[in-house]
Amino acid sequence: MTKQFMYHYTNPEGWDGIVNGRRGYLVSHPITNKWVESETVKGWMIPSRRFLPLGIESSLVPFEATSGAIFGLPEQRPFSWLNYSDPGCSNIFDYLLSSCKRMADKLVLLKINLLESDCPFVVDYVHTRKMAKDLTEIKNVKERRKRLAEGCRDYWNSRVELNKYQNNFILPEIVTFSAIPLERVKFCGELSL
Numbered sequence: 315m316t317k318q319f320m321y322h323y324t325n326p327e328g329w330d331g332i333v334n335g336r337r338g339y340l341v342s343h344p345i346t347n348k349w350v351e352s353e354t355v356k357g358w359m360i361p362s363r364r365f366l367p368l369g370i371e372s373s374l375v376p377f378e379a380t381s382g383a384i385f386g387l388p389e390q391r392p393f394s395w396l397n398y399s400d401p402g403c404s405n406i407f408d409y410l411l412s413s414c415k416r417m418a419d420k421l422v423l424l425k426i427n428l429l430e431s432d433c434p435f436v437v438d439y440v441h442t443r444k445m446a447k448d449l450t451e452i453k454n455v456k457e458r459r460k461r462l463a464e465g466c467r468d469y470w471n472s473r474v475e476l477n478k479y480q481n482n483f484i485l486p487e488i489v490t491f492s493a494i495p496l497e498r499v500k501f502c503g504e505l506s507l
Contacts, residue, residue, distance in 0.1 A: 318428040318476050320386025320488035322359075323411060325418035326504065332359050332496065344493030357496035359384055359426070365489060366466050370459050374467035378491075386426060386488045388436075390502075394484055400443055406485065415507060423502040432492040434476040439485035441469040 324332075331352075339352035341360050352360070361382035366372045372380050387395065395407040403409050415421050428434045445465025452458045474480075476488060 318430075318434060320388065320426050320428060320434070320490075321390050321502075322384065322386040322424045322426055323414035324422050324424065325414065325416050326420055326422055327418065328416075329422040329424070329501070332499065333357065344495070359494040359496075359499060361491050361493060365491075366470065370462055371466045372463075374463045375470045379466075379470045381491050383489050383491050384426070384494065388486055388488060390423060392486065394486070398440075398443075398485055400447055403443065403446075406439075406443065411507060419506065421505045421507060423505060425500040425502055426494055427498040427500075428476065428488075428490060428494075429498075430477070432490045432494070434488055434490045435473045436476055436479040436483060436486050436488055437469055437474075438472040438483035439469070439487045440483070441465055441472055443485065445469075 333356065335353040335356040337353045339362075340349050341352045341355055341362070342348070343350045343355060344358050344360065361384045363383060363385070364380050365383040366375060366379045368380050391407070395410065396405075398406045400406075411421060442465065445461060445468075448461050448465070449458055452461055472483070473489075479486070
């Protein structure tokens with residue numbers, strides 16, 4: 315089996331939370347699965363951002379799609395992400411980095427080694443972009459809700475196991491629902507934007 319990995323961007327505070335634990339959250343402990351104070355979980359990347367939000371967005375997908383996830387990219391600077399543009403977003407890669415930065419002035423780049431037991435998969439983020447474009451054109455609330463649910467369903471349904479992925483997505487994004495121990499996370503450096 316080939317080595318599987320993904321690149322993950324976060325801010326310095328996010329990296330500190332992985333190494334030293336975060337204060338003020340309840341998380342499922344990666345070993346015991348019991349809910350604990352997050353500052354007691356040091357040295358783990360915890361899947362915290364939901365793959366899809368609860369609500370209309372998740373009305374056409376299984377509940378699993380609303381689980382916390384860790385997101386990454388197949389390369390540090392994927393060509394397709396750097397060159398993709400649509401009317402709603404002139405540079406999707408810069409948009410992604412600004413979302414990861416979250417008000418910080420720097421980014422941290424991590425390389426995460428993935429195991430088969432992490433069940434990593436690839437989705438095509440282009441479905442989210444198409445949905446966003448459509449939503450700018452739909453004025454009817456009922457139709458907007460329908461398109462929102464359909465776009466999220468299409469994004470979820472684009473999943474392919476990472477080891478079966480054929481490099482055929484427009485905006486590939488690697489996802490796992492598994493917590494990752496620090497020994498499988500390589501700090502690649504800080505980047506200023």
